[in-house]
Every structure is written in structure tokens, then in C-alpha cells.
Amino acid sequence: MFRTTPRPISKKLALGASLAMLALAAPLGATAHAAEAYPDKPIRLIIPYPPGGATDVIGRIVGKTLGDEIGNQVVIENRGGAGGNIGAAEVARAKPDGYTLLMGALTSHSVMATLEKGKLQYDLQKDLTPAGVVGFVPLVAVVNPSLPVKSLNDLVDYAKKNPAKLNFASSGAGAPQRMAMELFKQIAGVDIVHVAYRGSGPAMTDLVGGQVQTMTETVPAAIGFIKSGQLRPLAVLTPERVSMLPDIPTAKEQGFSGFNVSSLFGVMAPAGTPAAVLEKINKALMTGLARPEIKEQLLQQGVYADPLAIEASKVRLTAEIDQWAKVIHDGKITVN
Numbered sequence: 104m105f106r107t108t109p110r111p112i113s114k115k116l117a118l119g120a121s122l123a124m125l126a127l128a129a130p131l132g133a134t135a136h137a138a139e140a141y142p143d144k145p146i147r148l149i150i151p152y153p154p155g156g157a158t159d160v161i162g163r164i165v166g167k168t169l170g171d172e173i174g175n176q177v178v179i180e181n182r183g184g185a186g187g188n189i190g191a192a193e194v195a196r197a198k199p200d201g202y203t204l205l206m207g208a209l210t211s212h213s214v215m216a217t218l219e220k221g222k223l224q225y226d227l228q229k230d231l232t233p234a235g236v237v238g239f240v241p242l243v244a245v246v247n248p249s250l251p252v253k254s255l256n257d258l259v260d261y262a263k264k265n266p267a268k269l270n271f272a273s274s275g276a277g278a279p280q281r282m283a284m285e286l287f288k289q290i291a292g293v294d295i296v297h298v299a300y301r302g303s304g305p306a307m308t309d310l311v312g313g314q315v316q317t318m319t320e321t322v323p324a325a326i327g328f329i330k331s332g333q334l335r336p337l338a339v340l341t342p343e344r345v346s347m348l349p350d351i352p353t354a355k356e357q358g359f360s361g362f363n364v365s366s367l368f369g370v371m372a373p374a375g376t377p378a379a380v381l382e383k384i385n386k387a388l389m390t391g392l393a394r395p396e397i398k399e400q401l402l403q404q405g406v407y408a409d410p411l412a413i414e415a416s417k418v419r420l421t422a423e424i425d426q427w428a429k430v431i432h433d434g435k436i437t438v439n
Contacts, residue, residue, distance in 0.1 A: 138377045138379035138380050138383075139379070141200075141201055141379075141380050141383055142173060142174070142175040142201065142202065142383075143175070144175065144202065145175060145176040145178050145202075146169070146170070146173070146175060146176070146177045146178070146201070146202050146203075146204060147178050147180055147202060147203045147204065148162060148165075148166045148169070148177050148178065148179055148204050148205075148206055148370075149180050149181075149182050149190045149191075149193055149194050149203065149204065149205050149206065150162040150163075150179060150180070150181050150182070150190065150206045151182055151183065151184075151187035151188070151189060151190025151191050151205065151206075151207065152181065152183045152187055152190070153181055153183040154181050157240075157321075157323075157404065157405075158187075158206065158207075158208050158368070159179075159181060160404055161206070161237075161368060161401065161404055161406055162179060162206035163179055164397065164400050164401055164404070165206060165237055165368075165370065165388070165392075166178075166179050166206070168387075168388070168394075168397050169370070169384070169387050169388060169391060171391060172386075172387035172388075172390050172391040173383060173384065173387040186211065186215055186275070186277060187207070187208060187211060187212060187215070188212075188215060188219070188223055188224070188225075190205065191205055191207065191212060191225060191227075191231070191371075192223070192224040192225045194231065194371065194372070194373060195224070195225035195226075195230035195231050195373060195374075196224075196225070196230075196373075197373050198373070199372065199373040199374065199375035199376040199377075200376065200377075200380070201372060201376050201377070201380035201381070201383075201384060203372075203373065204234060204370050204371065204372055204384070205231065205370065205371040205372070206368070206370060207368065207369055207370070207371050208279075208367070208368055209236070209367040209368060209369045209371075209419075209420055209423060210279045210282075210364075210365070210366050210367045210423055210427075211277060211278065211279060211366070212227055213227065213420065213423040213424045213426075213427050214277045214278075214279065214282050214427045214431075215277045216228075216424060217424065217427055217428045217431050218276070218431060218436070218437070218438045219277075219438060227424065228420075228421075228424065229374060230373065230374050231371045231372070231373065231374060232371065232372055232373070232374050232375075232376060232381070232417070233369055233370070233371055233372075233416035233417055233419075233420055234369075234370040234371060234372045234376075234381050234385055234388070234413070234416075235369060235370050235384065235385040235388040235389065235410055235411060235412070235413065235416050236367065236368070236369040236409065236410060236411040236415070236416045236419055236420075237368045237369050237370060237388065237392060237401075237406070237408065237409075237410060238368055238392070238401060238406045238407050238408040238409045238410065239341070239365035239366060239367050239368065239406070239407055239409055240321045240322065240323065240365060240366040240368070240405050240406050240407075241321070241322045241339055241340065241341045241345045241347070241365050241366075241405075241407065242279065242280065242283050242319045242320065242321055242322065242339070242340040242341075242364050242365055242366065243319065243320060243321075243322050243325050243329075243336050243337075243338070243339050243340065243348060243351065244258075244283075244284075244287070244317070244318075244319045244336070244337040244338050244339075244340065244354070245310070245317065245318060245319075245320060245325050245328070245329065245334040245335060245336050245337065246258065246316060246317040246334070246335050246337060247310055247311070247313050247315075247316050247334065247335075248332065248333070248334070248335045249313055250316050250335075252335075252337070253337070254337055254338070254352075254357055255287075255291075255337050255338050255354060255358075255359055255362075256357060256358065257337075258291075258293075258317065258337060262291070262293035262294065262295055263292075263293060266293075266294050267294050269293075269294075269295045269296065269316050269317065270295065270296045270297075270298050270315040270316055270317075271284045271295050271296070271297060271298065271315060271316070271317045271318050271319075272298050272299075272300055272306035272307075272309060272310050272315040272317075272318040273297060273298070273299055273300065273306060273318060273319075274300060274301075274302050274303040274306050274320075275299060275301070275302070276299055276437075276438045277438060279364060279365075279366045280303070280306075280318060280319050280320055280321070281297065281299070282364070282427055282430060282431075283319040283340060283362075283364040284297070284317075284318065284319050285297075285430055285431075285434050285436060286361075286362060286364060286426075286430050287319070287354075287359070287362055289430065289433055289434060290359060290361050290362055291359070295317070298315050303320060303321070303324045306318060306320075307320065307324065307328060307334075310334065311328060311333045311334065319340065319364070321366060321405060322339065322345060322347050322348060322405055323347075323404065323405030324405075326347060326348065329348070336348065336351045338351065338352055338353060338354040338356075338357055338359075338362075339352075339353050339354070340353070340354055340362060340363060340364045340365065341353060341363060341364075341365050342355060342363050345407070346402075347405070367419070367423060368406065369411075369420070370384065370388060372384070381413055382413065385412060385413050385416075388410050389412065392408045392410040393408075393410070
């Protein structure tokens, strides 16, 4: 039997191995230190729409809340254009260190990620990651009062008796308002023609005027017309009734269990942002958005605060993308 005696490792080789291990450990140590020190400078919160709009107002409330809780200033920067995609692309390209974040209308981004797949400068799921869902704005289905319908089932019956004679308005091709009605059409098996407008204001004006007959709209945008009797509400599209319209039944109550849609808002970070940093941001959001005064501020803008932890936020975002991808595929919907 032969026995091979291991050759002793030279001091030179041992030193080289030690240095290699140190080199590998250094980035991990630096990352851990950076996460521990975060944030040691102001955070940029990109709002991908012009000042004054709903997302801007909501984003400023969320930004101040995040800053107060996390212990450093959050600077709001508006980067409007291309339906929110210019600002989103800027965040997607940013250094993944937690100092550049996106205040996003997640439902709209999910729709556009499917409608404009391959055309956007970023991939919603690959280039961005949720730091936390903030909350939602409920949608309501409304009709012009001249239309002889008082429920979703009435609308279905009327549409089937008058195929292709009903029109619905929306605030844009990729808007949640448009996609909600497309989902309803598929669930109910009815034909209602889409008429796109450049925003909710013109769409609501024509709906009140009778140029179009129906639409789904955010509760804050529709509630004044509902209370004045200029529009008739048929259903809120959230799983539960909402406090702003407590007497209006849900779609689920009327037998449309799959017709649950709201406009979802959340904070996103560049993919690759350290988990410890994301957790700090998420904890600050969860804590701040639980404060009664912050919930009330958001509710005044029509937003129901419903913060989610990171994993739950990822699940919710994936569900949004999957839902709208199916609706767009099945309905052969295009951006035009």
C-alpha cells in the first residue's frame, strides 16, 4: 500500500488564498455597512407624472411620511411623460442603493407593461422591485341617467338587446378605467364600444352630456356627479363596499365575483436594491401609513391606505400583471 503525504501549502499560496477570501468578503461587508447606515443622505422619490395630478398629490403625502419615519429627507421629483414610463425608466436605470425610488400607479404600469411589451425602455418585473404597496383608489361603474339600467345585470341585459350600440368612455388606452370595462365585457359576454379620451375630465363631461353611455371611473372623480344626480352608480368594483359610497353595492354582491378592480399605488425601487434597504423602506411605509392622520390625508384624496409587506407586494404586483395580460390577450386589445 502506498501512502501519499499531502504537500504542505506554501506561505505564498496561503497568503494568496486569504487575500482572495478577503476580496470576496469586502463587497459583502460594504453592502452590509451601506444597508446599516441607510439612509445617510436625502432620498429621491420620482413621480412619473406632472405636478398637480392625483399621483403627484398622493406621492407627496407618501414621500413626507416616508421621510418622517425613515429619518431623512425625501425629495420629490416630477418626471412626467409617456404615460408614466419616462419616470419609471429613470428609476429602473438608477443605482440600486435605495436613494432613487418610484411612486407608481402600479395598475397603470402593469397594463402598459403588457400593451407596450418590447417598446418600453425598462422591464417592469426585471428592472424594478416593490418596496411596498401603499393603497388603492376604488373604481365605480356609472351610467348616464338616461340609460334605463340600475344595476350591472340591467346593463348586461341592455347591452345584449342592443349589441354594439352602447359606448363606454375611458381616460386613455392603458388606463385602469378602460381595462376595468374590458374585463367586464369579457366576464359578461357583452359588446360595448370603447371611446378613448385625453383624461378623465373630458370623458366625464361627455358621459354627463350623453355622448357616451357608461364608464368605470375612480370614486373621487365620479362622486360629485353621483351626488348631484348627473350620473347613476351601478357598482363599486372593490371586493368590499367603500366608505365614500357606502350605499352602493359591489360587483361581487351582484354576481360578478371576478370583476374586482381598483387603481393600485406603491413605491418601487431599482432591481438589485439590497434586501435590508428595502426592508427599511417598507417598515417606514408600513408604520407611517398606519397613522390615523396619514390615513385621513390619503382618504381625502380618495386613497384607502392598505400597505403591504414586501413579499405580499410582489405577489400583488404579479397578480396585476397576470390579470391584465390575460384581459389584453383575450380581448386582442392594442394601445390604439
